[in-house]
Amino acid sequence: MGHVRLGRLPKTSRWRSVVGLLSIAPGDVRAVAEATAEAAEMRLRLLALDTTLVYSFWLLTRVTWASRSPAFATVLADLGLEPVDTPSPLTLIAQLGERVRAWSREHPESGPFAELALLALRRALSETVGQENLSLFGSSLEDLRRVLRPYSTAARFGTLAKRFFGDLLARTLRFFVDRELSNRVGGPNTLQTITDSVKFTEALELYARQTAVIMEQYGADWYSKYNWQARGEIPQEEARRFVAYSLAKLRSELRQPEP
Amino acid sequence: MSETLTRALIECDGATAPPALAREPWTIRHALRAHGTSPDLNLRIDSLSDVVQTIVVPVASDLLRIAAYTYGADQELSRGGDRDPTDAGWRREIALCVPVVALDVWARDDVQDLLGETLHFATDDTWRFAFSHGDAEAHSLPMFNEREQLYDPDCVLMFSGGADSLCAAVRAVAADDARPLLLSHRSATYFDAWQRQLVEQLRRALPQWRFPHRGCWVQRRDGEARERTRRSRAFLVASLGAAVALQLELTRVLLADNGVVSLNVSLNGSVAGAQASRSTHPQFLHLFNRLLRAIFPAPVRVTNPQWAQTRAEVLSTLTAHHCPELLPYTRSCSRAHGLPPSQPHCGTCSQCIDRRFGVLAAGLEAHDPPSGYAKDAFREALPPGYDRTIGESYLRLAQRIDETPEDHLFEKFGQLFDAVLPSEEGIVSRSHAVQKLLKRHAASVGQVMQKMNAQLSGALWAGAIARTSLLGLLHNHMVAATPSSVGMEDAAIWQRMGSQWRLVFRGHEAYVQDRLGVRYLAHLLGAPNTEISVLDLFNRERGGRKPADALSDIAVQQAMAEKQMRSGGSGELDTPKERAIRRLLRQIDALRTEHETALDLGETNYASTLADQLETLDARLSGAYADLLGNNRLSDQFKRQRQAVTKAIRSAIRLIGEAHPQLGRHLHASVRVALLCSYWPDPPVHWELRLSPSAA
Numbered sequence: 001m002g003h004v005r006l007g008r009l010p011k012t013s014r015w016r017s018v019v020g021l022l023s024i025a026p027g028d029v030r031a032v033a034e035a036t037a038e039a040a041e042m043r044l045r046l047l048a049l050d051t052t053l054v055y056s057f058w059l060l061t062r063v064t065w066a067s068r069s070p071a072f073a074t075v076l077a078d079l080g081l082e083p084v085d086t087p088s089p090l091t092l093i094a095q096l097g098e099r100v101r102a103w104s105r106e107h108p109e110s111g112p113f114a115e116l117a118l119l120a121l122r123r124a125l126s127e128t129v130g131q132e133n134l135s136l137f138g139s140s141l142e143d144l145r146r147v148l149r150p151y152s153t154a155a156r157f158g159t160l161a162k163r164f165f166g167d168l169l170a171r172t173l174r175f176f177v178d179r180e181l182s183n184r185v186g187g188p189n190t191l192q193t194i195t196d197s198v199k200f201t202e203a204l205e206l207y208a209r210q211t212a213v214i215m216e217q218y219g220a221d222w223y224s225k226y227n228w229q230a231r232g233e234i235p236q237e238e239a240r241r242f243v244a245y246s247l248a249k250l251r252s253e254l255r256q257p258e259p
Numbered sequence: 260m261s262e263t264l265t266r267a268l269i270e271c272d273g274a275t276a277p278p279a280l281a282r283e284p285w286t287i288r289h290a291l292r293a294h295g296t297s298p299d300l301n302l303r304i305d306s307l308s309d310v311v312q313t314i315v316v317p318v319a320s321d322l323l324r325i326a327a328y329t330y331g332a333d334q335e336l337s338r339g340g341d342r343d344p345t346d347a348g349w350r351r352e353i354a355l356c357v358p359v360v361a362l363d364v365w366a367r368d369d370v371q372d373l374l375g376e377t378l379h380f381a382t383d384d385t386w387r388f389a390f391s392h393g394d395a396e397a398h399s400l401p402m403f404n405e406r407e408q409l410y411d412p413d414c415v416l417m418f419s420g421g422a423d424s425l426c427a428a429v430r431a432v433a434a435d436d437a438r439p440l441l442l443s444h445r446s447a448t449y450f451d452a453w454q455r456q457l458v459e460q461l462r463r464a465l466p467q468w469r470f471p472h473r474g475c476w477v478q479r480r481d482g483e484a485r486e487r488t489r490r491s492r493a494f495l496v497a498s499l500g501a502a503v504a505l506q507l508e509l510t511r512v513l514l515a516d517n518g519v520v521s522l523n524v525s526l527n528g529s530v531a532g533a534q535a536s537r538s539t540h541p542q543f544l545h546l547f548n549r550l551l552r553a554i555f556p557a558p559v560r561v562t563n564p565q566w567a568q569t570r571a572e573v574l575s576t577l578t579a580h581h582c583p584e585l586l587p588y589t590r591s592c593s594r595a596h597g598l599p600p601s602q603p604h605c606g607t608c609s610q611c612i613d614r615r616f617g618v619l620a621a622g623l624e625a626h627d628p629p630s631g632y633a634k635d636a637f638r639e640a641l642p643p644g645y646d647r648t649i650g651e652s653y654l655r656l657a658q659r660i661d662e663t664p665e666d667h668l669f670e671k672f673g674q675l676f677d678a679v680l681p682s683e684e685g686i687v688s689r690s691h692a693v694q695k696l697l698k699r700h701a702a703s704v705g706q707v708m709q710k711m712n713a714q715l716s717g718a719l720w721a722g723a724i725a726r727t728s729l730l731g732l733l734h735n736h737m738v739a740a741t742p743s744s745v746g747m748e749d750a751a752i753w754q755r756m757g758s759q760w761r762l763v764f765r766g767h768e769a770y771v772q773d774r775l776g777v778r779y780l781a782h783l784l785g786a787p788n789t790e791i792s793v794l795d796l797f798n799r800e801r802g803g804r805k806p807a808d809a810l811s812d813i814a815v816q817q818a819m820a821e822k823q824m825r826s827g828g829s830g831e832l833d834t835p836k837e838r839a840i841r842r843l844l845r846q847i848d849a850l851r852t853e854h855e856t857a858l859d860l861g862e863t864n865y866a867s868t869l870a871d872q873l874e875t876l877d878a879r880l881s882g883a884y885a886d887l888l889g890n891n892r893l894s895d896q897f898k899r900q901r902q903a904v905t906k907a908i909r910s911a912i913r914l915i916g917e918a919h920p921q922l923g924r925h926l927h928a929s930v931r932v933a934l935l936c937s938y939w940p941d942p943p944v945h946w947e948l949r950l951s952p953s954a955a
Binding site: 002003004005006007008009010013015016017018019020021023024025028035039040043045048049082084085086088090091093094095097098101102105106108109110111112113114115116118119122123126127130135136137138171173174175176177178179181182183184185186187188189190193194195197198201240241244245247248249251252253255256 | 264341342343344345346347348349350351352375376379380383384385488516520521523526527528529530531532534535536537538593609610643644645647648649650651652654655658659662666667669670673674676677679680681682684686687690691726727731732733734767845848849851852853855856859860862910912913914915916917920921923924926927
C-alpha cells in the first residue's frame with residue numbers, strides 16, 4: 001500500500017448525525033444513506049452541474065449508439081478512441097477512462113468526483129459485459145458491438161442508465177461514509193468486526209443500486225425521446241439536463257420513508 | 260468556475276508570464292527560484308569532490324529543473340486540508356513559467372500535452388506550461404559525468420532505502436548480474452544518513468559489486484510546506500533517474516515498488532484518484548516513458564521490476580540471496596522523523612502496516628520484530644482517525660478482494676483498468692497478472708491474520724489484546740471490554756448538568772450537549788410504555804406560547820385522541836387518509852428537488868411551471884391534513900410542529916449514538932417517533948431523571 005491521503009467528516013450536527021447512525025444502527029442503510037445525502041446536499045446539488053460527470057454519461061450514450069453501426073471501430077475513433085492492435089472490451093473500457101481523464105484535466109473544478117464518474121462509466125459497461133456472459137479479455141470488439149446493440153434501444157438503455165447512476169450513487173455515499181466507518185468498527189460499536197464492516201459496505205452499495213432502479217424507466221423515456229430527435233447524436237447539453245434531473249430524482253428518492 | 264479552485268501562476272527562475280497567461284484570473288501568483296541570493300529551492304546533484312561537474316545534456320537538465328519546480332510548486336499550494344468532506348480544493352490548476360535551454364523541444368504541443376497528462380495522472384492537478392528561452396550557463400544544472408569512477412554501471416536504480424528498493428538492488432546484482440548505480444532523492448539529512456548506512460551494509464553483503472551511490476538534493480529551503488501530500492514527487496524521482504541515465508549514456512532506469520503498492524487500489528471509498536499515490540503506477544510509467552521518447556535523443560526507459568510481485572514475494576528475495584540481515588537497515592515508515600533509531604517505524608501508517616504483513620508473510624519477523632515498531636498494531640489499540648482507518652480499511656479491502664471472484668475484479672475495482680495500457684503489447688497477460696497479484700495479496704493478508712491469531716491466542720484468552728487492534732477487529736467478541744467507570748453497571752441516569760447532559764447506561768457514561776431532542780427524550784424516558792403526542796412534547800419544551808396556540812394544541816390533541824380511539828391506539832400512520840398524506844409528501848419532495856435543479860440549471864420557465872405544480876400539491880396536502888384532523892385551522896400548525904419534534908428526536912438519538920453507541924442503539928430500538936411518540940424498553944429500564952440544570 002502506498003501513500004494515502006485520508007479526509008475527515010466535519011463536526012457539524014448533520015455530519016455528526018451520520019456518525020451517530022453508523023454507531024447505533026449501521027444495519028439501517030436506508031437511514032445512513034438518507035442522512036449522508038442530507039449532510040452532503042449542497043455538494044450533491046453541485047454535482048448536477050459537473051461537466052466531467054456529464055461527459056462520462058454522454059460517452060455512454062454515444063458508445064451505445066455506435067454499436068448500431070457495422071463500422072463500430074470507426075465511429076469509436078470519431079469519439080477519440082484510437083484504434084489499438086488487439087481491441088477488446090477491456091481495451092475499450094480502459095480507453096474510455098482515458099478520454100474522461102483527458103476531459104477532467106481541462107475541467108479541474110470537478111474535483112475527486114471526476115474520478116467517481118469515470119469509475120461509474122467503467123462499472124456500467126463492465127457489468128453489462130459480465131451480465132451478457134462476454135469475457136472482458138478474450139472477446140473481440142465485434143463481440144462487444146453485438147452485446148451492446150440491444151442496449152441502444154430505449155428499454156435496454158434504461159438498464160445501462162440504472163447501472164451507471166447506481167454505481168455513481170454508491171461511490172458518492174461511500175466517499176463520505178468511509179471517512180468515518182473505520183472509527184465505528186470494533187470496541188463498543190454495533191459493527192464489531194471487519195466482517196461486519198464488509199457486510200455494511202456491501203449493503204450500502206446494494207441499497208444505492210436499488211435506489212437507482214427509478215432510473216430505468218426515466219432513462220428509457222428520455223433516451224426514447226431525445227435519441228430519436230437527435231438521430232443517435234444526443235448533444236452534451238441534453239445529457240447535462242438529464243444528469244441534473246436524474247440526480248435530483250435520486251436525492252428525492254433517498255429522502256423517502258420506507259413504504 | 261468553482262470558488263474553491265486554486266489557480267496558481269508560478270514564475271520560476273526569473274521567468275515572466277506571457278501577457279495572455281498573466282491576464283487570466285489566477286488566485287495565486289508566486290515566484291520560485293533555485294538560484295541567486297535567496298533561493299526557495301535547494302537543487303543540487305552529488306558528485307565526487309575531485310571531479311569537475313559538467314553540463315548535462317540540455318534537455319535532461321531542463322527535465323530535472325522542470326520536475327524540481329513542479330515539486331516546489333506542489334508544496335506551495337494547499338489542497339484545502341482534510342476537513343472538507345467534499346475535497347473541493349483537492350485539484351488545482353497550476354501554470355509554470357520556466358526558462359529552458361532546449362526551447363525547441365519543450366515548445367512542441369505534443370511534448371507539453373504529454374507533460375501535462377503525465378503530471379495530471381500523478382497529481383490529479385491540471386498543469387500548464389509557458390517555456391521561455393533560457394541561458395545555457397544560468398539555466399543548466401551541472402551533473403557528474405564520471406562513468407568510470409562509478410565502476411561503469413549498466414543501469415540506474417532509484418534507491419529510497421526502503422525494503423522494495425533494497426530487494427531490487429539485491430536481485431539486480433545477485434540474480435541478474437547487473438551493475439546498478441544507486442541514485443537517491445535527498446530531502447533531509449536524517450534520511451541521507453540511514454541511506455548511506457544501508458548502502459554500506461549492502462556492499463558487505465554482496466561484495467561482487469561496489470554499489471556506487473549518488474543523490475540529488477531537491478528540498479524547500481525555508482518553513483513548512485503548505486501541502487504535504489507531494490504527489491509530484493513521483494515525477495521528480497523518475498526525471499532524476501532518466502536525466503542521470505541519459506548523461507551516463509545508459510538506457511535502463513529501475514524504479515521499484517511491489518505490485519500492490521504500485522497499483523495502490525483505493526484503500527476505501529473515500530479515497531479517489533491520486534489521493535492514493537501513483538508513484539510507480541503502470542499508467543504513470545507508461546506516460547512518463549512516452550514523454551522520454553518524445554524529448555530524449557537516446558532511448559531511456561523507466562521500469563518497475565517488481566510490478567507483478569506482492570510485498571512478501573519481493574521480500575523473499577532477501578532470503579533467496581542469503582542476506583535477510585539487511586532488512587533491519589531499511590526504512591519504510593512515512594512518519595519516521597523523530598522516532599528513536601531503535602524503533603524507526605511508527606507501526607500504524609500505511610507503509611508500516613503493509614511492511615509488517617509482508618514481513619510476516621515472508622517469514623522474516625526475526626529480522627524485523629515488533630520491537631522495532633512504536634506500536635504493535637496486531638495487539639495494541641488503533642486510535643480513531645488516521646490509524647484506525649488505515650488498519651481497518653487495509654483488512655476490509657483485503658477481505659473484499661478475497662471474496663471477489665478473480666474474473667470480477669476489474670468490474671468491482673474499476674481503477675484496475677488504468678493498468679491495462681491499451682497501446683502496449685501483452686494486454687491480456689498483464690491484466691491476468693494484475694488479477695492474480697491482488698488475489699495473492701489478499702490471501703497473504705488472510706494467512707498473516709491466521710498466523711497472528713494462533714501466535715497471540717494466549718493473549719487473546721487473557722484479554723490482553725485491545726478491542727480496536729488489528730486482531731481485535733477480527734473477532735471483537737473474544738477480547739476484553741473495560742467499563743469506562745466502575746460501579747455504574749446497573750445505573751441508568753439522564754442528568755442535566757448546565758449546558759450538557761450526563762448519560763449513564765450499562766456501565767458507560769457519556770456527555771452530550773443540551774439540545775431540544777435530548778429534552779424530548781427525557782420526557783419519553785420518564786413515561787415508558789406511554790404514547791405522548793408530538794404536540795404535547797412540543798408544548799412541554801416551548802414556554803411563553805400565546806393562549807390561542809395553547810387552545811389550538813389542546814384541540815389538536817383532542818382530535819388526535821379521537822383518532823387514536825378510532826384507529827385502536829396503534830399510533831401508526833396506516834389509514835387510507837394517512838397513506839394519501841405520505842404519497843403527497845413524496846410527490847412534493849420530488850417536485851421540490853426538481854424545482855431546485857431547474858433553478859440551478861437556470862431554466863426559469865420550467866422552474867416556474869414546477870412552482871405552480873408545487874403550490875397546487877401543497878394546497879392538497881393542507882386539505883388532506885385538515886381532513887385527517889377534522890379541522891382546517893390546525894393543519895398547518897400540526898405539520899410544522901410534527902416535523903420539528905420528530906426531526907429533533909431522531910437527530911438527538913444519532914448524536915447520543917456517536918458519544919455512547921450502546922445507549923444510541925437502545926434508544927434507536929425502543930423509541931418510536933410518529934404522530935404519537937413513545938419509549939418501549941425491552942427489558943424494562945428504570946431511568947433516574949435529574950432534569951433541573953445543575954453545575955457540572
